[in-house]
Amino acid sequence: MNQHVIRPVRADEWEKVKELRLVALSDPTAHLAFLETAASAAEKPDGFWQDRARAAAEGRGVRQFVAEAADGRWDGSVTVFVEEAGSADFLEQTVARDQGHLVGVFVRPEQRGTGITDALFQAALEWSWAHAEPVLERVRLFVHEDNARAGAFYRRFGFEPSGLVIPKPGDPTSKELEYVFARPAD
Template identity: 70%
Template sequence: MNQHVIRTVGADEWAAVKELRIAALHDPVAALAFLETVEQAESKSDDFWQERAAGAASGRAVRQFVAEAPGGRWDGTVTVLVEEAGTTDIFDGAVEQPQGHVVGVFVRPEQRGTGLTEALFAAALKWAWSLDGPALERVRLFVHEDNARAEAFYRRFGFEASGTVVPMPTDPSAKELEYVFARPEQA
């Protein structure tokens, strides 16, 4: 039985946010899953990490969820960015409707396949659907065309390929595939 607590980060937990991000960037598929390198993350100031944690702890714009083990170690994370209609997304595309954008998905290798990723996604989507005015109509994410493991999870969880394909910002010869989870009628 999984003993993790799924919760949002606290504004003062910047050191743990930094540690988990750097652990994620050490993952063998990090080059496919993230748009930064270990070196870039490690070079950022403590002020950067403090602002990142504070920004992801409250408000409507972004929320970071973590899976905390009984001993306090963070074993996974997922972040939801809110893209408001009329803005530009991270791929310089026009955002036509209020939507969530899942980024920064990571679960430590020894916790994969335990249900932890599902629990993180469930909490993230619950939060996205709970937002008031305007309601988010969908949550999306992008997955590298060669990241089959992640793509399989997203499909299994209920995300569907939208058909939108964009070049990867760090390697325009590679493709990022958009997957979408539409707002349930009862949300």
């Protein structure tokens, strides 16, 4: 059983935000899961990480959740962005509905299979459904066509393929599959 506290990041935790992101980008499957490299992330100035942590802690349109072990180490993270209908998404496409978008899913390899990912997703979905304005109709994420382990987790958790397939940003020869989790009926 997992002995972690799942909680939102705090604005002053930028160094831990940076450290976990660099660990995630160094994972052997990072090329499938992320759109940046460890080298490019490591070159970003402290101000970037400070702004990122502050936005993820205090922003109305984004929240980052972490799995914190008893010793203070962060063993996993997920971030959810609010995409408002009519706004442009990360591909500069117009968003058709108010929705959440999960990104940055990572759990340290030695902690995978312990329930941390489930707990992080639960926290992200609870935050999404509690979001007052706009009311989010669904939460989506994208998974690389070759990332079978992640796709299996998303389906087990309750995400369903929407049928939308896009080229991976920066690599048009690879495909990203959209998965969605509809807002539960009240």
